[in-house]
Amino acid sequence: MTANPTRVLVLNSGSSSVKYQLLDMADGARLAAGLVERIGEETSRLVHSPLATGGGKREQEAPIADHEAALQAVAAELAADGLGLDSPELAAIGHRVVHGGQKFTAPTVITDEVLAEIERLVPVAPLHNPANITGIRTAQALRPDLPQVAVFDTAFHTTMPESAARYAIDTATADAHMIRRYGFHGTSHAYVSRETAKLLGKDPSEVNVIVLHLGNGASASAVERGRCVDTSMGLTPLEGLVMGTRSGDLDPAVLLHLSRNAGMSTDEIDALLNKKSGLIGLCGDNDMREIRRRIDEGDARAQLAFDIYVHRLKKYIGAYYAVLGTVDAVAFTAGVGENAAPVREAAVAGLEALGLAVDAGLNAVRSGEPRLISPESARVAVAVVPTDEELEIATQTYDLVSA
Ligand SMILES: Nc1ncnc2c1ncn2[C@@H]1O[C@H](COP(=O)(O)OP(=O)(O)O)[C@@H](O)[C@H]1O
Ligand SMILES: CC(=O)OP(=O)(O)O
Ligand SMILES: [Mg+2]
Secondary structure, X not given: OOOOOOEEEEEEEOOOOEEEEEEEOOOOEEEEEEEEEOOOOOOOEEEEEOOOOOOOOEEEEOOOOOHHHHHHHHHHHHHHOOOOOXXXXXXXEEEEEOOOOOOOOOOEEOOHHHHHHHHHOHHHOOOOHHHHHHHHHHHHHHOOOOOEEEXXXXXXXXXXXXXXXXXXXXXXXXXXXXXXXXXXXXXXXXXXXXXXXXXXXXXXXXXXXXXXXXXXXXXXXXXXXXXXXXXOOOOOOOOOOOOOOOOOOOOOHHHHHHHHHOOOOHHHHHHHXXXXXXXXXXXXOOOHHHHHHHHHOOOHHHHHHHHHHHHHHHHHHHHHXXXXXXXXXXXXXXXXXXXXXXXXXXXXXXXXXXXXXXOHHHHHOOOOOOEEOOOOOOOOEEEEOOOOHHHHHHHHHHHHHOO
8 A cells, every 4th residue: 555645535514414525636536526415304315426436426315313424424435435434545534614713724633622623613603613523523533543634714714904804893792702704615715716817827926806606605705916805704604695595794783673573583583594595585496597597487586586696796896896906807606606607797797897898608608617708808807717625625635734
């Protein structure tokens, strides 16, 4: 067996899912990938793609009670391909950790102290950090000898100036309760801003980029010469853009009104804003494909949901243009950003005065490659740049343990 192991297992534990990939950092090859979803429900599902063996996808539907059981099931799938967690070729396990607070500005080898700090942040990331902690503990139990690395969603945003990171509320209250804007999806914003610079043939330190990460969760960021100076998510991943099921920006008095006058409990308001708002709250669907299909059939509710989504997006493009002063590129990424040409077209429409435009022909091209969609004459590049959070997590993990 090899003296210098080069494989990294990446675990992305969400509140009810675990996504995973096994990569070989010697050549960047993806050896296996998969997803466990609906953890804790009666119809959990595991989909495993044994990429190294070229075999077909394997699916199983069976109840998976918790994240620990999910990881054991993943380990069994990998072992069936001869890629088990006991492999001496495994160099490390990289964990996506959503909330790293102010402390973690870079990927970090997980020690008891690091785990305690991730636990301390649970009150400001109740949906995400507990799942991440279980993922880490289970992986540690399976391979106690292996370095486990935390790669934080918040890390890339720790460069934000105080003027962008602080809410305008009483400072003592804010400090006592860790209330500030942290930002999320940082691994994606970092990766995509760098890839955008590459697409322009420039070094990241030479360009200003507005990154629009539009997945189920969605966030925008203003990246100045490689450093994040503002982002749309805040204390939690609820602030900012309209998302699949989250409201994004809201007058905080809406919460007070719901509490005082609609008799809703804190948990009910939490569920309303995180799970029953955004696109799904507006029109009953959170998948942009379905919304476009309904719009094509003349559905007015779907059209309004789309318009609200795009209106918010356009406001953030304008805001971050102002924050940056000069912009070299606007990059669309994640499920919606990479695939939904009508969203890109509508978000940039009317912004010619800012030097922004989309070429209809280029925008219609479907491709998995980074590409420009602005006309050649445009002052600002508009680009589609596919994100790869797993590759970025694996790279950061491997760089840290092989240094
Ligand atoms: N072909 C497509 N056209 C429009 N939207 C799409 C398409 N494919 C995926 N999407 C959108 O992407 C979303 C998922 O994005 P993704 O980045 O995978 O999200 P997450 O990682 O947050 O689960 C889907 O909910 C859907 O709205
Ligand atoms: C932090 C966050 O919003 O993540 P996701 O988009 O995976 O829900
Ligand atoms: Mg994603």
